[in-house]
Amino acid sequence: MTATTEALKAKDYRSGIRAVWCPGCGDYGVLNSVQNAFAAHQLPLNSTVCVSGIGCSSRLPYFLKTYGFHTAHGRSLPVAAGVKLSRPDLEVVVFGGDGDLFSIGGGHFPHIARKNVDLTLVMMDNHIYGLTKGQSSPTSTPGTVGSITPYGVPDTSNVNPLAYALTYGATFVAQGFSGKPKQMDAILQEALNHEGFSFVNVLSPCLTFNKVDTTDYFKAAFIDLPEDHDKGNLVAALDRAFNPPAGKVYSGIFFQTRKPTMVENLRAINKKQKADKNMDLNIAVDWFKP
Amino acid sequence: MTATTEALKAKDYRSGIRAVWCPGCGDYGVLNSVQNAFAAHQLPLNSTVCVSGIGCSSRLPYFLKTYGFHTAHGRSLPVAAGVKLSRPDLEVVVFGGDGDLFSIGGGHFPHIARKNVDLTLVMMDNHIYGLTKGQSSPTSTPGTVGSITPYGVPDTSNVNPLAYALTYGATFVAQGFSGKPKQMDAILQEALNHEGFSFVNVLSPCLTFNKVDTTDYFKAAFIDLPEDHDKGNLVAALDRAFNPPAGKVYSGIFFQTRKPTMVENLRAINKKQKADKNMDLNIAVDWFKP
């Protein structure tokens, strides 16, 4: 280990592995912003852990120099929770796709969010399953065509990731766009700053398989949240998530609040129980004396 | 089959099997209201299917005379969807507990709701795992004690079933209480009437294991939704779900809207494809001619 006091630059977070995404994939932009945000916070390379599921987006941790865990499809959040709750000293950041986090992994999201587990979750939302070559995802617009939905997605409505996260009790909820790097940098920095569970949905177009929700489409649709948006009001945030102006999508920080985190809650319990790593184990045995 | 034109009474829906719940369990009241609602709609015994997961509450289908499927823990909704989507002629009603539907089964709920699958879901919410003898559930109030949470549930917030269902896109969302049978009868009748996915959360106290959220507690807490509540406004419904008066819980119908159901959506696709049960299968084979 070479002790260095020099500031880490964005590029210092990049591993030697070449990113395997298609040319033009939105995920490149996310990777850049992540490096920028990490550098802004000077996250230590050796005590930051990037966790992901399976999907194009979930390959991101390989391209960073930090520790990481490329888990199984849909399981990034509970794995990350295991890392964080057993090692609160680590900074844990989670990456994944819309299918990974809201389809197969959709059962974990509410619980990690409502427990306010101290994680930063960055979702790369391309409204499609990229890695498996173009099936509709839960965030796909109803009616769009995917390989298993050749006559259009028959679902009445799709997942609204922001509204879901808000309802689940996430204490930081924001939306960015890979085509708006400055704003994304700022949002990711805030998210890393936040104590508790933070969720950042990044619209990150899939050039190869999503011919409907393209970069141009998002470019036209993205507008900033109104200046007077009240970040502390849950119902107002839900309203913004559900009811943007027709044909538009809001970006920015929808909601932020400070609540006890899971780490804090567990610490409080341990403290009350006079937690002692070196407790005499004879006590635990003698509890069974007849 | 004995053809009968006589009206079915509530008791005609009851099977010969003795309900196995503890004396005083809220689930008895739910069973009664279900029988009443079935009778009110004269649901045919032979084409109604009651589906459940695993838990005390999930035993309910045994006590009815209709067809039924007591599935696996957490899997009632996707099994029920399979029944309904393959056989739209059947009336399918789903029963389960707060653990079954929001813990292990929590990954299915959003998708069944947002697809607006034509099911009626009745959840018996006792804020506890009854069958496994008293662990805290996702709807347990933070801080309450359960067998695996002897020092209190460390979660920052708990599941708000109504808000979740609303956010998921359920087209009918209501809350009842086993101690208010009249209102519950009315709600269940409406729910059965509704075309699309309807969710009824019934607060159904567990006498044996939940010593905090008891019948008396709910009796005191339950208040009707204000007369002027707008059932057609999603954000207003969310506001009611999230922000009842301090110490109170609303009962009644929070939200109702008519949207195309999954059965309708799939039918539309089939129609466009000129669906024909007796299609000449040679066509499907010859598609592979070189």
Place this chain on the structure above:
Amino acid sequence: MSDLIIRIGGEGGEGIISAGDMIAQAATRSGLNVLTFKTFPAEIRGGYAMYQVRFSKDHIMSEGSGSNIFCAFNKEALDKNRADLKPGTVLIYDYPDGDIEEEVKIDGVHCYPLPMSRIAKKDLEMYRAKNMVALGALSYMFDIALEELKDLLREKFGKKGEQVVATNLKAVDAGINYMKEHQKKTDPFKMGSAGKMAKDVIIISGNEAAGLGAVLGGCRFFSAYPITPATEIANYMAQWLPKLDGTLVQAEDEIASLANVLGASYAGARAMTSTSGPGLSLMQGLLGLASIAELPLVIVDVQRGGPSTGMPTKHEQSDLFMACHGGHGDAPRIVLSPENVADIIKLTAEAFNLAEEYQMPVLVLSDGSLGFRTESITRPDPASFKLVTRARYTGGEGFRRYEVTPTGVSPMSQPGDDVAGAYIATGLEHNESSNPNFTPENRVKHCDKRFKKLETLVKNYHAPELQGDGNADVGVISFGSTMGVSREAVALARAEGLKVKALHPRLIWPMQVEHIKAFAATCKTILVPECNAQGQLAELMRGVTGINPVSYRLYDGLPFSPQQLLAKIKEVM
């Protein structure tokens, strides 16, 4: 008298379980060994509940065969047990004025009516004390720990006030007095005291033992989802982990609980989950991830009647196939098989050492019989538990997380180590540096590396315990709680002069092929008794060793009895 089995049966909720627990505890205090066996109703309320205690001055190996004394709290219990009331046994039953309507006469059975309901209701005006009346009668009639029982009552109910203590003592006395006054003892059963209790005895259930074993094995992270019959393990961990500054998570399902454990293990913790069959089925995919990412972790599976929801409260040993071979792909695992409660402590603690040493998932296969039973055992000494920890990265450039080594084991780094140790744990096939790599050569190299660890383990692991020696007509091999039954049956057979042996492996997967073959070479017939329908151990053993055992299967929700097994041994001789 050195061995006595008392069974109490009645309606769930009548205090059967607490009465049984109490007499077991009192007996332990009096210096006796105890081993209990319970069956619960499937429903929360109502239904038949049964509690059996086996008492002995010697070491107890199993639930035993049938019972000597049956105490019927109601008619249903009597009916269910009538077939077991063999000549020479004793029946105590609630009569008159209970729901048993006639006096019971069974040829050769010593029948003592005891109006426990009436005494409780009328004399004591507290129906709940019925179980104490029965306890008094039992304790008195068979000379079991009467003083200890009264002491225990005083301690137990002390907190609830003098009044409660007095009522309960009165109930016990009422039971004693009724028997004294109305019944003449015609049976020969008399346990007697074993003198003084040894100083280092504890009384503990199999599930608690798994918790204690985990704590002694250094487990400090635990995540689980409730499930019968494993929940008590989580209850124990929940109580103690915070005191040890550990972490406990009640997860949203079993997939999440194993995922939590994987994360904690990656970050360096000794981590565990506990579950039963339905949960273990859900964990199969992530178990494969643990295998390929080479992460140490422990799972205790308390098997129950399957498949699907099956028979949640019943004993079975039908998860063995899944434990060894469940999940997709080729994924090495270690499966341990504890024989009794003391063994659970030992093996659960050992599981952590093996997990750490070989960097893979270790399953401890408990079962309904073991999980629910209580045993008096020698107090384990925490100081005797030595922790083996994973081979650790020690810093420096050029680190490769999955370096191929002669043992298959490579040093692990973890977050917080230096940057050169950083790697991405992954479920993809990877090269030594943990980067995805699917070339044929790399694939074979790393697959072999992972299975090499099993070879190393088999080489290093102690030989399975041998019971008996020389050449034998029958050699018994079994796993889990059936090992205890086998041990007893083989002891009985040998006492009869039969040439019978047994092998008691703790490491059930990977199989210790050489040891099993050597054992088999000394036996004319190998008999494999197990509590499942397919003969899972027999098939696996045939598959791996080529030995062709006689498979003996029981799958009615109950454990084998030693007599049942003895009869089979004689049959195959």
Place this chain on the structure above:
Amino acid sequence: MSDLIIRIGGEGGEGIISAGDMIAQAATRSGLNVLTFKTFPAEIRGGYAMYQVRFSKDHIMSEGSGSNIFCAFNKEALDKNRADLKPGTVLIYDYPDGDIEEEVKIDGVHCYPLPMSRIAKKDLEMYRAKNMVALGALSYMFDIALEELKDLLREKFGKKGEQVVATNLKAVDAGINYMKEHQKKTDPFKMGSAGKMAKDVIIISGNEAAGLGAVLGGCRFFSAYPITPATEIANYMAQWLPKLDGTLVQAEDEIASLANVLGASYAGARAMTSTSGPGLSLMQGLLGLASIAELPLVIVDVQRGGPSTGMPTKHEQSDLFMACHGGHGDAPRIVLSPENVADIIKLTAEAFNLAEEYQMPVLVLSDGSLGFRTESITRPDPASFKLVTRARYTGGEGFRRYEVTPTGVSPMSQPGDDVAGAYIATGLEHNESSNPNFTPENRVKHCDKRFKKLETLVKNYHAPELQGDGNADVGVISFGSTMGVSREAVALARAEGLKVKALHPRLIWPMQVEHIKAFAATCKTILVPECNAQGQLAELMRGVTGINPVSYRLYDGLPFSPQQLLAKIKEVM
């Protein structure tokens, strides 16, 4: 020349796959048989892609051994295949002006440079046409379906306009002309026409075959979650089911998709899901529910490299243990093993009949080799597919859903039948009326009933196919695509006069023990080749039949080649 193998390799995205598809289709039209083999890169973009076509005038049994002709689109492809360029083979490669920097000379290899990049870029001004240049060259040099290829081009690109057709034809001609002008053919390979295509030929991939088989087997409900390499099955079903007024669901995960299928089956549908290992792992719990609730359903598992995410695009046969024995408890299942694409159609259709007849889950174990390959096969006649439907409740009082019968099979009612047929399907152990019942007698009765169905099946199912006769030195038994390789290797061995036989079972679980034993009795050595690391079939076979085969395992992500297997046969002789 009756058999030729051409391999094209290059960067994913250079049209390798479409070029391969086209020449396979054209060759089929010219009356040749084809069997293809592809490998994809693990990533979406970039990485090495390979497409191999085997052409023959005779029936093709496997991918074959190595290739005769290799066409390298770039340097990476050349490097990866250099070791396979044996004397006597042909190399066509992009030179000059591609990324291969020097002329290639390999002893004994016929090397033809072809500047495909340059021709496409410079002469045609359309880099994308590179693959067409190569196609023209290949078709011309080895006399494969040149006219059919041009016709196909016209049809394929016709919709895109005259211009596109013209450019592509020009590219093909450019390839032809370059070879004509610059290369002198030194190799002996010349496929030639097979005359006219038989009238009843189709060309279809293994995954499409599973879809077609399902449709022909009466499947009208399908639910799945996308997964490599099984997604194409769902794609096919998605396209056709609506036309047949069936129902298709893209579910939120594999658990949901199997749950959907269970519900549909309960309600009366012939229902199916398709997946690969990671999905099948998640389905284990619900598979047990299907077993105990006795619900017919079909799962096609296209196996890939495991465990965990493993090697998603690679071939493997490592889900056999899980298919037969995954999940908790004792749960009967049927597992079928197709040898080739035609077999997939037949067995997938048959799977529905077996599921209905025996009321249990039937798994069709496809694999990466089968799923991705394309074969020209005899067109299946829909009229020849007879549907067997479940035994149905016919009305009347006293119906018991799980009536114990001599075959184990009991009639099923379904919603919409009369009220007397109503029952609660359940994962709990139950009595004949489907009410929960955990008594020991009931348990044994119903567990036996469920396994009785497997006995009935084994009795009724046709004998496994035998290749060869008399006594043999080596008898080969394998499953899935390895059966095709075995068939070819055994044919080669027999052509050499060796005493070798093979057994090709379609029913892989339950095992047809008597047939296997009878076969083994005629062989000195049984050899079990399979594509997994543990020797899963060998272990199961040993476990169930007691026969001790030689296990031959390949787990590098590739299928066996017939020559590889032939060598092993000789080795164990």
